[in-house]
Amino acid sequence: MNETVLEKVDSKPMLKTLKQPEFRWPVVGDGLGGEYQWSSRQWSLLKTLADMRNLHSKSVLIRLNVSPDDKNSSHYIIKLDQVPLSLASREDYITNTTAAQTYRAALLSLMVDIAVMLGAPEKEALTQMEKALAFETQLAHILIPYENRTSESMYNRFTISRLQRFIPQFDWLGFIKRVVESKDDPARSISSSEPVIVRVPQYFKELFKLINSTDPRTVANYIQWRSVFSRITSLSRRFLYRYLDFARVTTGTTSLTPRWDKCVNYVENSLAYATGRLFVDAHFQEDKKLMMEELIEGVRWAFIDMLEKENDWMDQPTKKKAIEKAHAVLAKVGYPEFILNDTYLNDDLKQLQFSEKDYYGNVMQTLKFIAQSDISWLRKKVPRTEWFTNPTTVNAFYSSSTNQIRFPAGELQKPFFWGKEYPRSLSYGAIGVIVGHEITHGFDSNGRKYDRNGNLDQWWSNSSTAAFSEKAHCMIDQYNGYHWEVAGLSVRTCKHVST
Structure with a gap:
């Protein structure tokens, strides 16, 4: 610039x-x-x-x-x-x-x-x-x-x-x-x-x-x-x-925000896969991916074990489908494989021609490029095993339409993920909590409406839904009681809870 x-x-x-x-x-x-x-x-x-x-x-x-x-x-x-x-x-x-x-x-x-x-x-x-x-x-x-x-x-x-x-x-x-x-x-x-x-x-x-x-x-x-x-x-x-x-x-x-910082963020968000590739090459090792996949399976096993042995409010037909859905959750770790393909990345970006003398023009052509990113998928099959999250993202996600949990490379850094040089208990206590959180999104007020294949389908029985709602409202009532007198504010639980 x-x-x-x-x-x-x-x-x-x-x-x-x-x-x-x-x-x-x-x-x-x-x-x-x-x-x-x-x-x-x-x-x-x-x-x-x-x-x-x-x-x-x-x-x-x-x-x-x-x-x-x-x-x-x-x-x-x-x-x-x-x-x-x-x-x-x-x-x-x-x-x-x-x-x-x-x-x-x-x-x-x-x-x-x-x-x-x-x-x-x-x-x-x-x-x-x-x-x-x-x-x-x-x-x-x-x-x-x-x-x-x-x-x-x-x-x-x-x-x-x-x-x-x-x-x-x-x-x-x-x-x-x-x-x-x-x-x-x-x-x-x-x-x-x-x-x-x-x-x-x-x-x-x-x-x-x-x-x-x-x-x-x-x-x-x-x-x-x-x-x-x-x-x-x-x-x-x-x-x-x-x-x-x-x-x-x-x-x-x-x-x-300093201009250089703004530029970095803009490029990172607009050209996600190119910048993601650079980040993965520099800051993400394959052994991290393998260790994270093992950790996910450990948390998945614990979640399924809890469903089978501790869940006393869900009826058996619903519980059976819940266990099937938990087994079917697809875990994506680190980065989408296609970003390692130089030919794909170069072909994807070949229409963009940037100039350091025309910042506004750079922004406008990037916006035009972004505008077509979702439209181009029409008439194509959803690649269920693929994912399209920027590897630099410091966050984790659950996708209801694909029944995926996603952990980009940016999230798999300290203090969330500690790698092999530290006891695994640190990673289980940090990123493990996030893994559990994302898995449960498949069974919250929105996720439970989608089946193991990601289709909108009422697979919970009415009695299981009512029992879940009753227990959730106990939590709502508890948090609605929290009030901060100095600010005169109360917790608006319904804005934050997934019931």
Whole structure:
């Protein structure tokens, strides 16, 4: 990254994007005019949302992704979902606590200032961004709350033609074709009979009622704000410092992340397999993998033994299936094997051409690359024995759709994993706890809804479910009693427990 050039070009790279018809920001066009001028007659909601998803890897209003079908986990399917908002929590919009009001005020101030910094007239920026924030507040009210987003309620299988009849105000076929189809992959051709999973049908019903009752300029202002908001930190320092002022209020951040640190994190997250390969070559030995696999089998054996001998609330048919599922859990350790294939990695990245003089351009082409990473799987079989977690990740995971537990190389470092030079008891007490935690995710409130093959299926009996829920609520009642008097806060157990 050439920081001198980055400061010199300032907002020019983003303004170049805002010249494009689909990405024009109405309020900025009011100030700059000419090529930046927004016109309601020329503006297309469909093209804007689709191209933002395709070119910027940015979902606004509608999230489209490709992932395994919950009831047929060997196949990929298109899914449609709601999208998070500018602020971290839905409650920040729908409540009037002091904190929520402070966050909304900070957000409005940021929206206005960024628009002005890009060329919008100050008075118009305030008026139009107030309307955009009011629109987002209305969006917050129609979002489906987290606690209502259950696996069953979010599995709503439609054909595109049926979805069109259900919500006729939007050209769903045109939108999905524009996002998914590619001349390089004829197999991704989309017709009206294409199956899709609509995770939040009621949200989409209300969304298009809201859009149709709102001035298109306000909708366009909001959409472009969300796009610009996601890329503020790719601009010069004056934008970074303005964002820092906002983050101080909303997250407590007190300083900017150094550019080198930001670059490392960006490359690590965006080019996960290339950086993962470098990390594995330098910091992960094969004997660690073998030792971890042995440890996992030890914890698995203990879990199954507990199911067989200590579990007194689960009926026998359910217990039998639980034991079968525990045996079937596939453990993935260290890294996906394909990252050791130089040809695969080079071919995967050959479309990317970076320049140290064009940081913003590097970011944009990487976003375009990322945008296709899930879409490209449509029509392909789910590789059940493969996994796609960045090896540098310092975390562990359970995947319900593949019944996998995953422990990337980044997690298998001290103090979680101690290797052969220390007693194994240290590793069992550290990473062993995490292994047990991940295995139990296959049997918690969400994982228990998926069978040994990763398909959404009610394999627990009603009596076992009721017995589990009764015991879980004992824990909820216990933790609900914890109160921190100094802060005036109580534990909100239902936000954290997997019942």
